[in-house]
Each structure stands twice: as structure tokens, then as C-alpha cells.
Amino acid sequence: MRIQTSHSLLSCLAALLLIAPGAQAQTLRGVVQDESTGVSIEGALLLLLDGGGDVLGTILSDETGAFLLRAAASGRYSLRAERLGYATYTSQPISLADGAAVRVQLRLGIDAIPLEALTVLAGSRSRLGRLVGFDERRNDPAITGFFLDSEDLERRPAASPSRLLDVIPGVTLRRVQSQDHPLGLRNQIFLPGGRDDFGRPGCQAQVYVDGVPIVQGVDASVDDVMAGAAVAAVEGYPRPHSAPPQYGAGGDCGVVLFWLAEPAASSRGWDKRRLAVGVAAAFGIFLLSLGNR
Structure with a gap:
């Protein structure tokens, strides 16, 4: 014994x-909604683009309209949203600092892009990588x-x-x-x-x-x-x-x-x-x- x-x-x-x-990660999470009704949009294709327009990551929004994208390094990135029946939207560059965690609200219009389609709800330095898992499980x-x-x-x-x-x-x-x-x-x-x-x-x-x-x-x-x-x-x-x-x-x-x-x-x-x-x-x-x- x-x-x-x-x-x-x-x-x-x-x-x-x-x-x-745990390694730190840069994360961009948010929700996609209909501009006129506020209803969450499921199945929207979200693309993370670098400064040259190259696609670095893709994901589909879930039934609540939520999505999560990760960037391998800090920098300025754009977010593109595509969904059948809605106008395609590409955001202005969003800054992701080292270890940043940014939350956004994205509103898509059927015929045209709203004047303020993307709203940054919160931006902060992310916690250690082990707490990124906590956030994902909580959400x-x-x-x-x-x-x-x-x-x-x-x-x-x-x-x-x-x-x-x-x-x-x-x-x-x-x-x-x-x-x-x-x-x-x-x-x-x-x-x-x-x-x-x-x-x-x-x-x-x-x-x-x-x-x-x-x-x-x-x-x-x-x-x-x-x-x-x-x-x-x-x-x-x-x-x-x-x-x-x-x-x-x-x-x-x-x-x-x-x-x-x-x-x-x-x-x-x-x-x-x-x-x-x-x-x-x-x-x-x-x-x-x-x-x-």
C-alpha cells in the first residue's frame, strides 16, 4: 500500500x-439576426478574412444565430456573412489584439445592407486558454x-x-x-x-x-x-x-x-x-x- x-x-x-x-487565442463570436424582425438567422455562413481578402476560417451560425471564429494571430480581420435570401455583407476591418475576445451583433437585410450592420458589443483581452473552454461550454x-x-x-x-x-x-x-x-x-x-x-x-x-x-x-x-x-x-x-x-x-x-x-x-x-x-x-x-x- x-x-x-x-x-x-x-x-x-x-x-x-x-x-x-494554455495558449491564448484571438476569438470573434457573435450572433446573426434579421435586420427588420430581430429574429436569429440559422445557417448563415460566416467567413473570417485577412487584410488581403483570403479566407482564414468559416463557420455556420447555429439555431440561435450564434457563431465563433478563431484567429491564429493578432491583427485586423474582416467578417463576411452570406445567407440565401439575404444580401451578402462584409464588415470593415476589426482589430483583434493578442488574446482578444470580441463579441459582435450582425444584422442582415433582405434587399440591402443596413447602415450599421455590425455592432461590436464587447471587446476585451481574453483569459488564458483554459478559460476559453469555460466560455464555450457556458454558451x-x-x-x-x-x-x-x-x-x-x-x-x-x-x-x-x-x-x-x-x-x-x-x-x-x-x-x-x-x-x-x-x-x-x-x-x-x-x-x-x-x-x-x-x-x-x-x-x-x-x-x-x-x-x-x-x-x-x-x-x-x-x-x-x-x-x-x-x-x-x-x-x-x-x-x-x-x-x-x-x-x-x-x-x-x-x-x-x-x-x-x-x-x-x-x-x-x-x-x-x-x-x-x-x-x-x-x-x-x-x-x-x-x-x-
Whole structure:
């Protein structure tokens, strides 16, 4: 048992050392609507063009009129929209800075192009690549889960990571006795489904911080790894099959993913933060294994 524990600990640390920071991407997302009715237009062909008019990417708008295009590098790009029954439209150049995330509203006319067909709704520097995935999942209507973004978290500035989930229906925090905790108690996150060791409804969630698993127990919790103010976003999936496959596969309970805020320093600082989270997680696994011997 001790050999297996040591091997798991070393494997976890080795894997963390090999994880590279997520690459940033320039994204252009938006919605296509009918100029006269405001109804979303499904099946519009969106083309991302460079300064020479070459097509760099294409996508069809979905049933809500939404689309997402990515640019491999920063620069100035144009957006072209084509749809049978509507006049083809090509926008003026749009600036995408390094790591920018720009949202637009595009209105197509049947006979002519409206004077202001393209409206930039928001433009900002995107977060780290790992949070681009958070945004995509949050905006996907086919995904079942809960999502807390920076605006949601700002309403609870003093909350610990686990207490951020108090507002989520179905999420339960259970306090367990812990001799080494300053308050004598640790919060464990439970989701609907199954029953715990005492026969109570609910199962212990699979918890990750920036993709690193955090084992919940008497000797460890997500609150030991970070402060609530360090959290940039949270997403949760009550059933493991609804979670991203790299997180929910093989688990019996749902998943909660915590994402840390983008560090102000270089990517080297990000590596240290990920390593610190991983060391804390691995140490928690090690302590739990000792307690189970």
C-alpha cells in the first residue's frame, strides 16, 4: 500500500511538471439576426478574412444565430456573412489584439445592407486558454451544468471556494471534523445522486483546480488550496457523463471545476501556481492514503 501511494504521488508531481500553460487565442463570436424582425438567422455562413481578402476560417451560425471564429494571430480581420435570401455583407476591418475576445451583433437585410450592420458589443483581452473552454461550454445550450463567471463571484468577495457554491441549487456543503484545521471543520462539496457513507442523499463531488484533481476528505479540501478571491470561474456538472470527458470519465459522482484568475506575472508564475496546486493536491492524497491504512 505504501509503495502504491508513493508511486501515485510521484506520478502526480511528474505530470504537473510536464503540463504547459494554455495558449491564448484571438476569438470573434457573435450572433446573426434579421435586420427588420430581430429574429436569429440559422445557417448563415460566416467567413473570417485577412487584410488581403483570403479566407482564414468559416463557420455556420447555429439555431440561435450564434457563431465563433478563431484567429491564429493578432491583427485586423474582416467578417463576411452570406445567407440565401439575404444580401451578402462584409464588415470593415476589426482589430483583434493578442488574446482578444470580441463579441459582435450582425444584422442582415433582405434587399440591402443596413447602415450599421455590425455592432461590436464587447471587446476585451481574453483569459488564458483554459478559460476559453469555460466560455464555450457556458454558451453551449446542449450542455447541462452550472457556471459562475467573474461577475457572479464578485458578489461574494469574502467567500471561500467551497462557499461560492452556496447559491447553486442541489449543491450541498457538509462540514467534517478535522483536528488539523484552524476551525476544526472542513467543507466537502456534495452533488445530487447516490448516497454518502452515512446513507444521506448526495455524492462527494470530483473537484478540480485548473485541471488538477483535489481529493476531498478529513485532511484536505479545496479551501486548503486557494482563497476564494483567487477563483476566476467555476463550472459544475451534477452527473459525471455531462462533464467534459477529461474530467468526468470513470467517476461515480458529478464534477466541479475551479479556474484560477489569470496571473499578472509571466507564464513562469502560472507554472509555479499550477505546481503549488498540484503539490497540495498530491499531499492531500498522500495524507488520505495514510489514514486509510
